[in-house]
Amino acid sequence: MAKHSPVIGRYVTIEVDGCEYKVFYLRNGSGTPLVCQHTAGCHNHQWRDLLEDPEITANYDVIAYDLARHGKSDPPLNKEWWKEEYRLTAEHYMNFILAFCDALDLEDPIFMGSSFGGNVALQLALHHPDRFRAVIPVEAAEHAPGFFLEWWRHPHANAAQVCASGVWDLMAPQSPDRDRWLTWHYYTQGSEVFQGDLYFYSVDHDLRGRLGDIDTGRCPVIMMTGTYDYLTPPEATENTARQIPGGIYIEMEDIGHFPMSENYPVFSVYLKEALRLIEERR
Amino acid sequence: MAMSVRDWAARFSEASDRDPAIAAMARHFTCVYLWDMGAVQVIVRMVDGLVHEINIAPGPLDSYDFALRASPETWREFARRVPAPMYHGIWSASFRRDLKLEGNLLVLMQNLRNFTIQFELLRKVGVPV
Numbered sequence: 001m002a003k004h005s006p007v008i009g010r011y012v013t014i015e016v017d018g019c020e021y022k023v024f025y026l027r028n029g030s031g032t033p034l035v036c037q038h039t040a041g042c043h044n045h046q047w048r049d050l051l052e053d054p055e056i057t058a059n060y061d062v063i064a065y066d067l068a069r070h071g072k073s074d075p076p077l078n079k080e081w082w083k084e085e086y087r088l089t090a091e092h093y094m095n096f097i098l099a100f101c102d103a104l105d106l107e108d109p110i111f112m113g114s115s116f117g118g119n120v121a122l123q124l125a126l127h128h129p130d131r132f133r134a135v136i137p138v139e140a141a142e143h144a145p146g147f148f149l150e151w152w153r154h155p156h157a158n159a160a161q162v163c164a165s166g167v168w169d170l171m172a173p174q175s176p177d178r179d180r181w182l183t184w185h186y187y188t189q190g191s192e193v194f195q196g197d198l199y200f201y202s203v204d205h206d207l208r209g210r211l212g213d214i215d216t217g218r219c220p221v222i223m224m225t226g227t228y229d230y231l232t233p234p235e236a237t238e239n240t241a242r243q244i245p246g247g248i249y250i251e252m253e254d255i256g257h258f259p260m261s262e263n264y265p266v267f268s269v270y271l272k273e274a275l276r277l278i279e280e281r282r
Numbered sequence: 283m284a285m286s287v288r289d290w291a292a293r294f295s296e297a298s299d300r301d302p303a304i305a306a307m308a309r310h311f312t313c314v315y316l317w318d319m320g321a322v323q324v325i326v327r328m329v330d331g332l333v334h335e336i337n338i339a340p341g342p343l344d345s346y347d348f349a350l351r352a353s354p355e356t357w358r359e360f361a362r363r364v365p366a367p368m369y370h371g372i373w374s375a376s377f378r379r380d381l382k383l384e385g386n387l388l389v390l391m392q393n394l395r396n397f398t399i400q401f402e403l404l405r406k407v408g409v410p411v
Contacts, residue, residue: 146377157391165394169371173364173405228367230374 007051009072014099016068017092019079023100024072025065029057032133033109035101036064037117039139039258040201041152041163041194042186043071046114049264055272060110065100067093069193086196089204093120094127101131110278112136112271115232115257116201119144122221122240126210129219134278136271137223139257141236142211142243148202152195159191170257172228175266183261207240216246220281222274223247226255248277287322290410291336294326297403298333304396305331311396313389316340318351319411331396348385354411356380360401361409372401 007028014021026044028051038046047064050056066073075081097120101109111132113121118140125135151166153159164187171180187194214221221244225237234251241249252259252270259267285293298304304311308331316325325337325346337344350372352360356379359369368378375381383390390397 151387151391154388154391156388157394161395162391165398166373166391168398169374172367173370173402228370228374230368230371230377233368233378 005052006057011072012100012103014096014103016096016099019068019076021068021076021096022074023065023068023103025063025100025104026051027061027063028052029060029062031059031061033101033104033106034060034062035097035106035109035111036062036260037067037097037111037113037120038064038070039115039117039261040197041070041190042183042261043190045071045186046183046258046261048261050260050268050271053264053268056268056275060275063104063106063109068096069196070190086193087199087204088116088197090120090123090200093200094123097124098128098131108133110134110136110275112138113140114138114260115140116197116205118223118232119201119205122207122211122214123205125214125216125219125221125244126207129215132219134220134222134281136274136278137221137237138259139225139229139232139237140223140240141232142207142240144205144232144236145202147231148195148198150195152198153191160188163191163194164188167257170229170231171262172226172254172256174254175256175262179262179264183258186261211240211243211247212245214244214247216244220278221247222250222277224250224252224259224270224274226252226257226259228254228256231257248274250274284410285408287324287338287410290407291324291338293407294403295333295336297407298400301399301403303399307395308332311393313348313393313397314346315390315397316346316349316385317357318349319357319409320352320354322354322410328393346385347389348383348387350381350383352379352381357404357409357411361404361407363405365405371398 036047044064118137121135121137164184223241241247311331327335
């Protein structure tokens with residue numbers, strides 16, 4: 001007997017800043033839209049267990065897309081993208097997310113992202129608070145310098161392995177081998193875009209001095225970070241949340257920078273608490 | 283009391299040579315690296331995924347491709363069965379603790395998959411400091 005997942009994959013074509021993107025997304029559930037952004041250099045399989053968690057999908061329409069150039073979402077179809085170096089900016093990243101939500105006619109979605117997805121969640125809360133019911137920045141901070149490195153696509157090394165093993169100890173040693181190696185596997189697949197993603201993560205994203213302008217009355221912000229995250233350590237997230245009026249910080253024990261992918265059972269406990277807090281604010 | 287560096291070298295060689303994850307992609311895992319643990323230094327020479335030699339008394343003119351240097355306390359933290367946060371890898375410890383990565387880091391990057399696995403064998407083997 002074949003075992004089919006309830007998760008459905010589809011493509012939607014959107015236009016973002018003159019770029020034509022055919023975007024792939026996975027979807028399951030019904031209720032409040034919960035839009036999920038993967039981490040830099042990766043793709044939507046990081047959300048595989050969330051997409052199949054019946055406790056979540058009973059009340060949430062979980063949508064995990066591949067950002068353009070990642071997974072099954074191609075680079076812009078109407079551009080000679082191979083003739084310029086890819087560097088993701090906050091503006092283009094936000095415009096992509098807004099266009100994607102518009103294309104799916106999502107009403108008041110919650111946006112959740114991890115790492116560079118968490119940082120853009122902060123950007124969305126600041127610049128587009130009325131477009132989202134709430135944001136959940138995971139493993140995020142006001143500023144995250146230090147990871148825009150040449151090693152990620154150095155032609156003298158195996159970039160796939162450098163990216164995958166370079167992020168290995170962003171995960172906690174307690175996380176199951178199977179899930180850590182799946183995450184490693186995903187990271188072998190995105191090495192050409194990893195550095196360009198990290199231009200946003202470590203360079204273009206800088207909200208220092210701006211966090212006080214985030215209006216959590218319009219867009220609640222629930223931040224969550226794992227204790228084994230060396231890139232955005234817990235104190236960096238806590239310091240960020242403290243500067244956001246009404247911002248909430250949840251520390252996740254014994255987990256790292258890819259919590260939804262490296263150890264979903266642990267992550268889901270904290271996620272359900274974050275969703276409960278958002279529901280309370282309605 | 284820490285094990286002798288000679289015993290450590292034997293245990294580490296055996297653990298590395300028998301590790302199935304290293305063996306699964308052993309070809310071309312060839313490099314020479316130094317681990318500086320303060321009172322103890324070792325130079326490990328890898329050839330096609332096997333420990334060819336561990337020099338447990340490096341001289342001043344012995345060469346290597348790259349080096350990891352940290353305090354004995356940090357190496358002991360690396361060797362815990364479940365290391366505490368920030369002692370759980372070479373990236374975390376170099377970003378947040380006293381680990382220094384030196385030498386030709388391109389060689390480290392070229393061998394990063396297997397070197398990372400090998401480094402984590404310290405959790406089973408221990409350290410000689």
